[in-house]
Amino acid sequence: MKLSIINGPNLNLLGKREPNIYGNESFDVYLDFLKKKYSKINFDYFQSNIEGEIIDQIQKVGFTYDGILLNAAAFTHTSIGIADAIKSISTPVIEIHISNTFSREDFRHKSYISPVSKGLIVGFGFESYRLAVESFITNYK
Ligand code: DQA
Numbered sequence: 001m002k003l004s005i006i007n008g009p010n011l012n013l014l015g016k017r018e019p020n021i022y023g024n025e026s027f028d029v030y031l032d033f034l035k036k037k038y039s040k041i042n043f044d045y046f047q048s049n050i051e052g053e054i055i056d057q058i059q060k061v062g063f064t065y066d067g068i069l070l071n072a073a074a075f076t077h078t079s080i081g082i083a084d085a086i087k088s089i090s091t092p093v094i095e096i097h098i099s100n101t102f103s104r105e106d107f108r109h110k111s112y113i114s115p116v117s118k119g120l121i122v123g124f125g126f127e128s129y130r131l132a133v134e135s136f137i138t139n140y141k
Helices: 027-037 051-061 073-077 080-088 127-139
Strands: 002-007 042-047 067-071 093-097 119-122
Touching (some): 002 051, 051 067, 051 080, 067 127, 093 127
Parallel strands (some): 002 067, 093 119
């Protein structure tokens, strides 16, 4: 099984960025954990701070991968372009958030990604990614 993890803006700073919200661990360390725990899964990882690059990546993996784990970060709340990209591909997308966006500012309650995604996992810290992996494993044929 091939899974693509796509992280949006400022998620390259995980571990340093607002640790009270996002924790002290870098995503690289967590990705290593995922790769070791699910050694049979082929993980591709992409992070960008640029909206168009995220759209390009969704298009790139969106017809050949078995699943996409997308944390579009701040673009979640603004990007019709990313939503349209998800609608254009055949690979199912699970929307991920580390923090519970619904317990934060009102502008984080709106997601352009949720209506076009298979599902949404929010608020479990980095474990949100692992729960999405488990869901893709369960549904993998
Ligand atoms: C986030 C939540 C977003 O509102 C925020 O802009 C982020 C991270 C999360 O994973 O909790 O950058 O997507």
